[in-house]
Amino acid sequence: MWGSFQAELTKVVKRPASWLLLALALSLMLIFAYLVRYASYAGGTGGVNTAGGLAVMLPDRLVGNSIGGLPVFLGALVLIHGVLVAGGEYGWGTWKTVLVQGPSRLTVYGAKLLALAVANVALMLAMFGVGAVASATIAAAENQPLAWPSIGDLAIGFGAGWLIASMWTGLGVLLAVLLRGVALPIGLGLVWMLAVQNLLASIAAPLLDVVATAQKGLPGPNAGSLTAALGSATTTPGVERIVGSGQAAIVVAVYLVAFAALGGVLLRRRDVV
């Protein structure tokens, strides 16, 4: 298993797409959590997204700002990463190349999930790091005190962010295994995250009680509830307090386990073609 994990991690680290997605995630977080808000604040053009003014950009809001994008747009990026890591093996015909070397399907699959979990730790470290630098820079520019969240809050926020990112990655892996490729899983994943979730939340849920109730069990709204509970601005797409943080964390964790397990079962049972 250790060798398979090393192999999978090597593939993730050496793959240019991994770095491109990381750069995109950091850029989006930096632009929408800090640059746009600060430009609005500095230019005096405050609107709904700058509610709270300078305070929302300061270091004590680091946790919320770092994980606020994960329910939707950063989630979409990590989902794409999951699809690429598992689906690329189909496109390049490398499942057979790997499996005839001898490891079991579940060993390779487990190693893949483990490598993605490590990649998500790196993503969260980068998000928190870049967010810390941005918020400290703004605080210094505005002569504000550097008041950081407590270690406990940082740890909880880091863990929650990793959990949400890993859930979306798991969904990406599941879609890739289910559809044996890259393009369709990415397309369907993005349609779900960027369109269906929004339509359900903004159109269907206010009109139909059954949808509003169902929302409480879906992955996106629970991820949004978790980030909202940890300080993410509710003006961020997908961030909304629909359920409590405890339930949200449990539901997200259950989805992570379910996606991973279902993908493993499918990969084990089906022929490698």
Next chain:
Amino acid sequence: MKEPVATKGLTKRYGDLVAVDGVDLTVRSGEVYGFLGPNGAGKTTTLRMILGLIRPTAGAVRVLGRPPGPGQLAGVGALIEGPGFYPYLSGRDNLRVLARYTGVPVARIEAVLEMVDLADRASDRYRAYSLGMKQRLGVAAALLKDPQLLVLDEPTNGLDPAGMAEMRTLIRRLGAAGRTVLLSSHLLGEVEHICDRVGVISHGRLVAESTVAELRGDSTVRVVADPLDKAAELVRTLLGAERVRVHDGGLELAVSADRAAWINGELVDGGIAVSELRRHERDLEAVFLELTGGVRNVG
């Protein structure tokens, strides 16, 4: 089932389609076994079942005495349906990644790169490789574990004549080194020159399994003489009518080639002018077409 590869009643169905139908195939230790069949005959499906990549609907497979599957391919190297590698990695890094799955030492990577003559280009990205280099990297990956059994699925596919010649030399060398090689090929000449035995598959069924010589059948002696009817009458008297066939402007005699000189002498003594007398073997392609139902596009 002590042979490196043995299948018994191996069958694979996809709905109503029977891709492989009750194949009993045996590859003996140390031989180079050629697996022939037209496109869609079931060759790759059979090889995939042998390697545990797809599950048989029925039947049994033994590879090196064990059923294929996780942890059971330690002595097996394979290149199936063309090379599949990570395009963003170099050839060497691709092999490093594969070596990590099985704990193969790094030194082995350089050794196999040398064996397939790819050491000079090993640092180049895979996506920059020519088809021939990709195939050779596929063989290198198959050799990583220094396997007892090598399964190669059409390794010369898409190669130019020089590349094909190189690949054949390599396979011959690997076979001579004592490895058992199971080779599927779309080139009859290749199989003829490399393989000890062949199996012919058609419509999912193994229709023949023997040495190339056995597949061809016994050789005959061809005679072109003048007058032909007088020559035919004489050799019928000498050999028996059942051994003589008039065919394509000559006589086809069902006797071994070492009797050719004697037959020549009898014909000349009988006042018959002999213009051609030679050993004649059945063309392997003709045998193949006969076995597979006359499809010319072999694959």
